[in-house]
Each structure stands twice: as structure tokens, then as C-alpha cells.
Amino acid sequence: MPSQYDPYPEIRALDATDARLLRELIATPRATGVELAARLGLSRNTVQARLTRWETDGALGSIERRVEPRALGYPLSAFVAVVVDQHRLDAVVEEMAEIPEVTEVCGMTGPTDLTVRIVARNADDLYRLAGAILKIPGVERTNMALVMREVVGPRTAPLLDRLAGD
Numbered sequence: 001m002p003s004q005y006d007p008y009p010e011i012r013a014l015d016a017t018d019a020r021l022l023r024e025l026i027a028t029p030r031a032t033g034v035e036l037a038a039r040l041g042l043s044r045n046t047v048q049a050r051l052t053r054w055e056t057d058g059a060l061g062s063i064e065r066r067v068e069p070r071a072l073g074y075p076l077s078a079f080v081a082v083v084v085d086q087h088r089l090d091a092v093v094e095e096m097a098e099i100p101e102v103t104e105v106c107g108m109t110g111p112t113d114l115t116v117r118i119v120a121r122n123a124d125d126l127y128r129l130a131g132a133i134l135k136i137p138g139v140e141r142t143n144m145a146l147v148m149r150e151v152v153g154p155r156t157a158p159l160l161d162r163l164a165g166d
Helices: 015-028 033-040 044-057 087-095 123-134 159-163
Strands: 074-084 104-105 114-120 139-146
Touching: 015 033, 015 044, 015 074, 015 159, 033 044, 044 104, 074 123, 087 104, 114 123, 123 139
Parallel strands: none
Antiparallel strands: 074 114, 074 139, 104 114
16 A cells, blocks of 8 residues: 555556657657657657556656746755654654655665755755754754755656667
8 A cells, every 4th residue: 555655656667668758758848749749750649648657657756846946945955864763753754744845855774764855045944944853753863964066966868768778
């Protein structure tokens, strides 16, 4: 049964045609299904069926991932390594999800239980957020690292190239 934090635990593997179609979407994200079909030599129905399947299976992430926090007035970004009382892990994650500036929470192996990405308006805001995370019952300690610059952003194009056979 999927958890609320992992709604798509199993995604069907994509094939070379999927990879070609996804690369075209990366290159021209506003292209219509008809345009994509024409560029790739596929039927419109094939394109539409694959787009629908990816959305249903969870192969395509949310449009939310494309919105830059900087454009919303949050120029600072940091990763917070969080050590949690294991008996309270689910409750900690639920409380983190209630903090609007928490943009991502990942469960980790090793000495850190969670890695949390946060965004902030300025240094004072960052300080406030660090304190808010520490106040969550079950959080034992944190370690924050400020993102100075994103040098390689989130990407899948090289993986799509490999799958497509390029």
C-alpha cells in the first residue's frame, strides 16, 4: 500500500520511445500532442496514451518542481541534516510538511535520518526556520548547509539519452 509520502512506489519502466518523447518535451515543453507526434513520427493517440500513462504512474513529476523559489521571493536555499527519534519519525515528517518553506524531505541511511531542503527570504528567515525545525518534537539535532550556487540542477536528459540509445 503506498504511503502518503510515496504515492507512486512502483513506476513502470520507460522504453526508448518514451525517452525520445520525453526529450522532445524537455526541448519544447509547450508542444501539443499533435506537434510531438509529427516531430517523432508517432501517432497522436500513441503520444496521448503515453502522456496519460506517465501522469497516472507518477513518471512525470508535478509542475510544482518547475517553479523557482527565487521567483517567489526566497533567494536562499539550504539543506538541513536532521537526526530524529525513530519512534517519532512519521510525526516529524508530518510537521515538516506543514512548514511552507520546506520544499523537500528525504529519508536517508547513515547517521542522518532526514535531509530537508528549505528556502528562505534572508538570513533572519533562515534562522527562524532552523529554530522551527529544532522545535519539532522528536528532532534531536540538525546540521545546516547553505546552498551557495546550484552548479548542476535537477536533470534526467542524460538518462533519457542513454535509454533512447544515443
